[in-house]
Amino acid sequence: MRTDPATGRAFRGSQKWLQHLVEHAPERLEPPKLGRLDWVSPIPATQYREYQDYAFLDILGLGHLDTALREFWPRGGAVWDGLAQSKSGPVLVEAKAHVSESFSSPCGATAPASLELIRKSLSDCSRDLGADMRSDWARCHYQTANRIAHLWWLHRQGIRAHLLFVHFVGDAEMKGPKSAETWIAVEMAANYALGLPKQHGLSDFIHYVHTDVSNIG
Template identity: 40%
Template sequence: MRVVQPEGARGSLKWIQRAINDEASSFDPLVLAKLPRARTIRWLSPLRDDGYAEYRDAAFVAKIGRPELAPDLAEFWPSRGPQWDALGTTDAGQVLLIEAKAHVGEVCSPGTQAGERSFEKIAASLARAAESLGAKPLAPWTDGFYQLANRIAHLWFLRESGLDAYLVLVDFVGDVEMRGPATEEAWDAAYLVANYVLGLGKRHSLSGYIRHVRPLLS
């Protein structure tokens, strides 16, 4: 599914659109510094000349150049799966899944509201991913911090499918309007809590593929 977005007026929607469309010369080096081998990024979304569209489900894997994964993704996750804030690829062949935040409340997402059939598929896939990572969650991944959990699960799916994928968590520092964190340490504390609830240790099989980027807003 291709989902056209308005031009962002505030918060993470505004900042990620600006970062990719207007400030790539300063934003890209922050991302590249977190990746091995990569020297350039080709941003696939959200692009101004594409209606700032964001992508999910079959359109998401098609956008990253792997449309053949659509049937497997449909088996892994029901329709209306994660809608990615941004997607990109690098000259080193890496796929970048971008999740952008401007304030801590965006990290503290509630549990899934999926219907019964969809819930069963989601719960099974999250459980598989969590078990593979050796997670010992305080509650099922369908509950608190669900958004972060499903992003990690999709990273797991892509890497299990043979893609050199990275989940890049872009946490903007200093969004006064949204009362966002003024320091990187505040973001660190938020993710420390999230990972504790999800039962993820500092080291697991995906920890090297989850990267934090902290652009400072002026």
């Protein structure tokens, strides 16, 4: 996604909309169960920086978990579209503007040790959540799977974190969904493909927001 090298501002897609709403209308990104969010990324003060690995822990005040993260996931892990704090815990954010973003490529790790660690962590998470073990999380909806796995890992560390999927409606430039119903169907399909039961140990900590951007210039 193209961004302004001087300011970090994105020109299109989910990155653009998330930046705009965090800055100008953050209430449109807040799930009812979480309430007000205090955003630490993406914000103008850091040129809309997105964080990963130790940096995402540090900005959330969780830098002490760096060693534990290394044991769970290799470096070069998830890049978080947004990060925030809520009254009930830190919030990890994944934003999308069109459906094809949800059907991400399989895990791209090539180093045998990295791939082995990723597969083990995904398997541990899926098993603990009661998922159908025939689902291969390293291949099927991998981006969604690894975000859920990071949420699960934080809970294993005693951190009651939340995962927020922000799905934009009405992005004509990106040919995105015109209704929230389309996104809801995609979300249900992803959970089904991952073999997740309708209710599991993280159900109350995974949230979805469907935000219409069709009238935003």
